[in-house]
Amino acid sequence: MKINFGGVTENIITRDEFPLSKAQKILKKETVAVLGYGVQGPGQALNMRDNGINVIIGQRKNSKSWQKAKEDGWVPGKTLFEIEDAAKRGTIIMYLLSDAGQKAFWPKLKPLLKKGKTLYFSHGFSITYKNITKVIPPKDIDVVLVAPKGSGLTVRRNYLEGSGINSSYAVFQDASGNAKEKCLALGIAVGSGYLFPTTFQKEVFSDLTGERGILIGALEGVFEAQYEELRKHGHSPSEAFNETVEELTQSLIKLVGEKGMDWMFANVSTTAQRGAFDWKDKFRKAVKPVFKDLYDEVSSGREAKRVLKKNSTKNYREELNQEIEEMKNHEMWKAGKKVRELRPENWRKIP
């Protein structure tokens, strides 16, 4: 279905155009091996099984996730195996380990990827940064991607309600000539409501940029900057927090989600309106160089290299915990905890 997104036409595929029955037909003879039963794994695996697809799980034996898989109705020796074992049995390998986990397990997986098999990712990281990860698939297999735009829990919950999740899809390598059909079939089978096209590279560049930028990194950065400025001028923690975070999360951002930022600009007070219009460009100008830098780092692969290297240093866990602890103890988030407790719905006592 061609959809016009503000002047640019994109070709998306809905589950009405690509019904489940079609996906079932395409995947009829396949055994889908889901490697990794963490967060994304269960969501996608359970949905596929409920959609009538032949699914097996690969997971380290006697781990916590192995136990969870058993309670989810996967049977050891029948539908639940050690990772290598599942990879051997599967014709479609869903590689859903963490980015670092994928790099580590790759030497064991590669020899099992016999001709005709399909390798599936939900993130473009390993393939895009193959120079660093060494994840270079054999030429005679299909390599595809379906990236649901939500956590594994949402993927599952939406499915159970009969709704769906939006996902992007991409084909990296088409050895069989049917990679796209297979990819879309898998996308529908894991519970997508609609799929929009991307490439491995674009998926990972936008993903890494987004989480470093507005979604998490930049957001915290501007929170801190505004909060600290208000505090410097003698505003109380509760006032600074309310004007920085609370009003955004409790009111404005929900309205942006429902009606868009254009609506927000049209509907705030006249004072706010004028100010927001005039200041947004200043902010854009100020952060533009940072975003440019960010995208350069991501697209050059330097960011991935840096992250993987950092991830594998000896005291990484401890250092990370310290960083998390520091943020937790930042006055802003301590104030935030109190502000949250003060929300009327949290102090109303249910007898």
Add this chain to the structure above:
Amino acid sequence: MKKVIVFQDVFIRLQGKEVLKSINWTVTDGQSWVILGLNGAGKSTLVKSLFEDFPYTGYKSCIYSSNEIGYVAFDLEKKIHSSPPFINIANDLQFKKLPHQPISNFSTGEMKKLLIARALAKKPKLLILDEPYEGLDYSARVKLAHEIKKLLKKTQLILITHRFDEIPKEIGRILVLHKGKVFAKGLRESVLNQKKVKKIFSHEESIGKDIVVHKTSIKKIPDILIQMKNVTVRYGKKIVLNKIHWIMKRGENWAIVGPNGAGKTTLLKLITGDNIQAYGQDIKIFGMQKGSGESVWEIKKYISEVSGDLQLRYQKNISALEVVVSGFFDSIGVYRGSSKNQINIAKKWLTNFGLEKFADRRFTHLSQGQQRMVIIARAMVKSPLLLILDEPLHGLDVKNRKKVLELVYWIGKNTQAHILYVTHHKNEIPICVEKILYL
């Protein structure tokens, strides 16, 4: 006498609708009351207004704070599900014999017991029980009745119930609400014997006149609808179902009976596909071996379901009409285009249940009993091969109970639907249900 609760000309408006009108009611020290009324009369709102910040006009007071009030109600369950501090409280109070386990593994009855234990553990000065017996098995009901009798000596009680036989002898006073107003109040016998009170609870048979039956798409109904061989469901150390063998044949209607925690709901969920431990077991549903390439939607297509769990899953921003329409798609909410015909059928069912004026109202703004009737309407829009009724009368007033029972009987007799009925009230098993599975 000290006044404990006072309402003087109180009006309460919720979501723009007047729910309670000109309430005058005084409870003095030591008095216990039973509140009666049809679904949507305002009973739960009245007791909740003792501790919730509802906007009101008039004069209202209660000398007890939230800490001194013990409270049990159906919709507390979802608060405990979703509110972490409560999970801790609930776990602290867990019956000692139960292993530590997530609350989501609790059965309906176990959950109810937990809520009651939680309320009693506070040693409250005022105990408010909003349909406490619903969901409890017979022996638990007897135990609770006994407990209430003991409590009445030292605690004031307000009891909301729809079952007149559940009114303890010891409670002398009755308040009847009708359409948001005090309809009658005073001493037990004098209230119950009033003609006008009897009249609002009396019921006229009406079902069967204008029911539309829709054919399902199944071509040939298999000889065996459901077959379970050696089926076991367990969570950690907790075994919920142990080596169950059961066959349900074409033409049979079954009741599933057993104490709280026996696994009744779990068994039903293995059939509907909502319990994923069905995979890897020897289960055949409508001739399809579970896990042989069928999708859950292919199974759900032939099933209509009524359960408390389903009702709780709809606690979101959706209209009553949409809830009913979603029955066509077996989804929790409407995610596919619905036809005019489907919407008309859904409206018709709301009308059958006298709920047409609530069609566009938000589901969560309806009373528990009204919500339940909407869930039943959702189950009725398609003519299923299997009608699963898991304590369907939970929360319904006497008129609605009779209405639903007549409906179930009518469906059992006149349609191709096979009935699976779970209840703790043996006298409520419809006569078309001849077979009983004891768990």
